[in-house]
Amino acid sequence: MTDARLRTCPACGHHVAVPFFDGGEQPLATIAWPESASQAGALPRHRLDFVQCVRCTHVFNAAFDYANVPYSTKPNLMFNRATAWSEFIRSLQERVLARVPARPVVVEIGHGDASFLAGLASRRPGGRYVGFDPHGACGIHGDVELRAELFVPGAHVAELSPDIVVARHILEHLESPVAFLQAIAFGAAESGRDLLAYLEVPCVDRLSRTRRTVDLYYEHSSQFTTRSFTAMLEASGARVESLEHAYDSEVVAAFATLRAPAAHLEVARQSRDYLEATRRSRETIGRALRELAADPGGVAIWGGTGKSAAFMNRYGCDAQRFPVVVDSDRSKAGTFVPGTGQEIRFRDWLKEHPVRTLVVPPQWRAADIVREIRREGIAAARILIEHDGMLVDFLAGDHPYQRPEDAA
Template sequence: MSQAGFVEATCPVCAHTVAAPFFDGGAQPLATLGWPASATEAQGMARHPHDFVQCPRCTHVWNHSFRYDAVPYRDAPNRMFNNGTIWKGHLAESCELLVRRMPANPVLVEIGCGEGHFLRALAGACGGEGRILGFDPSTHPETGQGFEFHARLFDPLADTPRFAPDAVVIRHVLEHLTDPAALLEKLAWGASQVDKPVWLFAESPCIDRVFATDRLADFFYEHVSHFTTDSFRTLMERSGDVFELAHGYDGEVVYALVRLGVPAAAQARAAEAQAFRRRSDASRREIARQLDALAASGELTAIWGGTGKGAAFMHQFGVDAARFPLVVDSDPGKVGTHVPGAGQQIQFRDVLKTRPVKVLIIPTQWRAADIVREMRAAGIAAERILIEHEGRLIDFERDPHPYR
């Protein structure tokens, strides 16, 4: 902690990097996923730090010292038992909120479905039609009854386009995640690959009442995140258009209905990145082909620059020491060292006066004009000077390019 009383910590909701100390509950055992079999085992349980901080930007509260591997999620079921009339009414209202947005025979996915009581309620609200899928790494006897169960984590980037759901449900899961924003953003990108609307129904405990009552029983180790209304809204807005955000069960839970999606500008940038990837693959093949032809021609070739971008050029295009042994530089500090990875010894540029080359390759296009002037001033010449441009090696002095 700094002298000012703040904590260097990245908010799992909005990525703000400074937090304020919020609640120090000391070291406590697991509260809901320990499942001790005896009093002795219960009293001897490992203790974990309750070191809660709050984000001053989005108001989110989380355990700054939480370690995910301290919680046996795969070994013990995370049961949330509430058989009360008010709770049952809330579940029915949640089902209705989602189902009224669904087409006939919908595909519904729940991430972290537990024993599946909500999925079974959804299936009933849909009249038993459609495809109902649940994902959870832990299982118990009721899991999978009445729906299609997958005993694993849901992969949002791969599974969303694979199963093409009409809706994804995440109830009482986000508070267990160290990086809930990553899950929702990946869901949004996965949904962008589906040719229909994909809805998200998310729900989590809400701690708004904590601030008015100072109650502390809300805070236990398995819940790394504690959402306020503001921080929950901030998180939902990272996944798409929020159509509804409200509270249930007397304000103790906050839920949202979101149409998953990615802003058009972000999708355009992603498409541009993918297009660059395709062009770069083609460029590597083409320039490697040109270098193969150059090596096969027997023309003496030198490369100007053996570190940084010069070395990167040689790595990208397979410029090995056997075929291209001559590497020069005008920086005396680099002379006598060797090209990282490739191994050529870097020589001073003046070696080209006594050992003239037919072809000189300058990997740093943006410095090529200065290097050519330096060559002329030093009395160094080459029949062709090549630079990389638009996926090919081109002639610096004859071909069109922006580096003159």
């Protein structure tokens, strides 16, 4: 008997969580803005089904759905105006500016009312302060440039080469904050540089100890502990320079350097190679198949499902040009190739209706099929497999699927 739930942790990506807080159903708490008592009472209610990641202690609402949270144009300013908070912001701005060049490029993700960026700009004129927030303030104000768009790591890291990326009270609103940081780290690696980040989120370390529940409302679907914040940084490959708590430990923050390992770039390079090669081979093999279809000697495709079906669908082996599909498996006879529609025949059909060319899509089975057709006395002048972007003669060609004992 287990109460484990399969839910992907937004912070660390682990997949096992356990029930943490059953909050029943509640209306949106901060952004509903009802204008009358009756409207307030009639607000739709949403399920609070908070679970906790067993690996990193992150707390999140398993029943959360973004569709239920309309974006608000009314930023919550009350917290920002508190005196202790202002003091924290002032000292933070100094620490940010202490880490960047004299004329820095600072990017803030989710700038809201832009007070943080504006504060930096007034302390250090002459820099470039760029904010990204689809629902925040926008326009150009001196050194401050506010874009009403999402920050796209792959594009904007390269475009702006920021000296620091700031994300305050944003990560806890993302569906996958760890994915976002990984994307920034990858963007930094692609730009060939380390990228300093300042990341700050509310912290609920005291939740378990104090048994308080008021943090857990619908808009706050994802709640960091120091441990889950650290796990997220670790999972994004960040090198943490300093981890700190603020505001009586209700906030956890870090300066960290993001840059994905070179090995990730190498995988990306190889992926692009494969992608390009397979784009080209679609043409090359398509052309070879057009020639084959016109061969009066006839052609058959061996195998009617799985890899063979994938081959026929990818290269457009339609039932008009390639009507003959056979299979070693008698039980498949009389069924049809998914997508292209040829009736699949048992391989013995070829004894009465020989063809000059056999195409064998599953390369690794070709050696067995060669043995099978020799044993059964099925004639075929050549057997073709797909290899390195071409159709290659299995017996005479150069490829890694031939076993010495099968040669000639």
